[in-house]
Amino acid sequence: MKSKFHFHYTMHGRSDRPAIMFLHGFMGSSEDWSSEIIPPFASDNFCIAVDLPGHGRTVAPDDNDFRMDRCAARLIGLLDNLSIEDCRLVGYSMGGRLGLYLLTHYPDRFSRAVIESASPGLRTQEERDERIAHDERLAEKLISMPYEDFVNEWYRQPIFASVRRDEARFQMLLQRRHTNDPHELARSLRLMGTGTQPSLWADLTAVQAWMLVLAGIHDNKYVTIGEEIAAMCRSAIFSVIDDAGHNAHFENRAEFVRQVRQFLQ
Numbered sequence: 001m002k003s004k005f006h007f008h009y010t011m012h013g014r015s016d017r018p019a020i021m022f023l024h025g026f027m028g029s030s031e032d033w034s035s036e037i038i039p040p041f042a043s044d045n046f047c048i049a050v051d052l053p054g055h056g057r058t059v060a061p062d063d064n065d066f067r068m069d070r071c072a073a074r075l076i077g078l079l080d081n082l083s084i085e086d087c088r089l090v091g092y093s094m095g096g097r098l099g100l101y102l103l104t105h106y107p108d109r110f111s112r113a114v115i116e117s118a119s120p121g122l123r124t125q126e127e128r129d130e131r132i133a134h135d136e137r138l139a140e141k142l143i144s145m146p147y148e149d150f151v152n153e154w155y156r157q158p159i160f161a162s163v164r165r166d167e168a169r170f171q172m173l174l175q176r177r178h179t180n181d182p183h184e185l186a187r188s189l190r191l192m193g194t195g196t197q198p199s200l201w202a203d204l205t206a207v208q209a210w211m212l213v214l215a216g217i218h219d220n221k222y223v224t225i226g227e228e229i230a231a232m233c234r235s236a237i238f239s240v241i242d243d244a245g246h247n248a249h250f251e252n253r254a255e256f257v258r259q260v261r262q263f264l265q
Contacts (some may be wrong), residue, residue, distance in 0.1 A: 007078055008057035009033050009050040013042040017154060019084045020264070021075070022049040023095025025117075025247070027154065027177050027185060029056035033090075033177075037249055040257050045264075048082070050075065051242050053093065054188030066191035068198065072101050076109060088264060089209075091112040092249060094188075096199055097121070103211070104203035105242055113258050116214045117222045117246050118201035120229065131195030139186035147182045159246040164219055173250065212238040212263040217246030250259040 020041060022033040030049035038047045053071055055059035064070050074136050075098075080085055089110050096118020117167045122128045142150055151174060155163060160263055190196070198216030213229050215222040215238040230238035241248035241255050247257040 003061050005033045005074065006059040007050055007169065008059075008075065009048055009078070012038050012047040012049070013045050013081075015046050017044060017046045018088065018264075019046045019079075019082075019086070020090060021047065021079070021087070022047065023052065023091040023098055024049075024055065025095055026188065027055070027151070027180060028092070028181065029093075029176060030195070031056070031176050031179075031249075032092075032173075036060050036253055037090075037257065040056030040261065041264075042164070045088075046084075048078075050078070051189070054184040054193070059114050059183075061186065063191055066173070066187055068098060068192055068227055070099060071192065073106060074100065076106055080107065083107070086111050086215075090116070091118060091244070092116045093118055094192065096196065098192075099198070100200050100204075101254045103207050103209050104200050107206070107208045110209045112159060112210045112212075112264060114212045114214060114263065115229070116248055116256075117216065117219060119194065119222070119225050121197050121200065122194060123201055128195045128199075131193065133195075135195055137194040139189045142182045142186040142189070148178070150182065159219060159221070162216070162243075162245040162251055163247050165251070169250075192196055201232070204229060204236075205233055207233050209235060210263075213238045213246060214241055214256070216241050216246060216248035218243075218245040220247070222246065230246065 024032045030051050033049040041047055051058040053066045068133050087110055090098050096115040099113055099115055099118050103110055213226040213236055215226045226238045230236045242253035
């Protein structure tokens with residue numbers, strides 16, 4: 001019998017408190033949030049951390065469940081099952097891109113959102129085609145080379161240079177990455193990568209939720225993108241996380257938590 005779609009997620013705090021949904025980045029999982037970020041929020045909020053398709057323990061047998069529109073609809077279904085009508089959102093990188101899709105396509109379900117190191121997509125078809133080809137090459141490497149080698153190569157990218165400063169914490173992050181299946185990660189790259197997602201730039205002006213857009217101060221690319229998002233969306237403000245690069249919530253946890261708590265309260 002073919003297995004059915006099933007989100008794996010964890011819940012923290014009391015269900016009668018304001019809800020926050022946490023969406024991780026590529027190669028991540030719900031544990032990225034629940035291990036360090038969620039505890040300061042759990043006493044005052046109902047926190048839901050989700051494994052996205054291709055990651056952690058979520059089961060997604062159908063390729064269509066990896067696509068941004070279907071995945072977003074599945075997340076809304078999860079909120080419905082949990083009887084959550086008004087939710088707040090925290091999304092990082094891939095999870096931030098998905099978060100922007102949710103804000104633009106389900107505006108009545110989210111009152112506030114934190115978008116970290118994420119893009120509304122690529123503006124032209126030429127850019128999208130180039131990115132699709134790039135992600136296809138990465139997907140092939142994922143399934144052809146030893147997974148440990150791929151993970152190590154991934155974190156040698158310049159945008160992750162500052163992640164390795166605390167070697168003990170970095171090793172903990174690597175251990176979490178090894179809980180993923182490289183074939184499932186390859187499906188995620190091919191079906192929910194930046195090249196395959198719809199461009200959301202034109203939709204930003206219609207976002208109703210208050211939005212805090214964050215980027216690490218050393219991540220020049222996403223500082224620029226964050227400033228552009230805030231300039232186009234009247235309900236958005238942009239802020240940097242000092243002493244951090246692309247994975248700002250990991251690299252400067254205390255400052256990330258401070259800014260997010262202040263914004264959500």
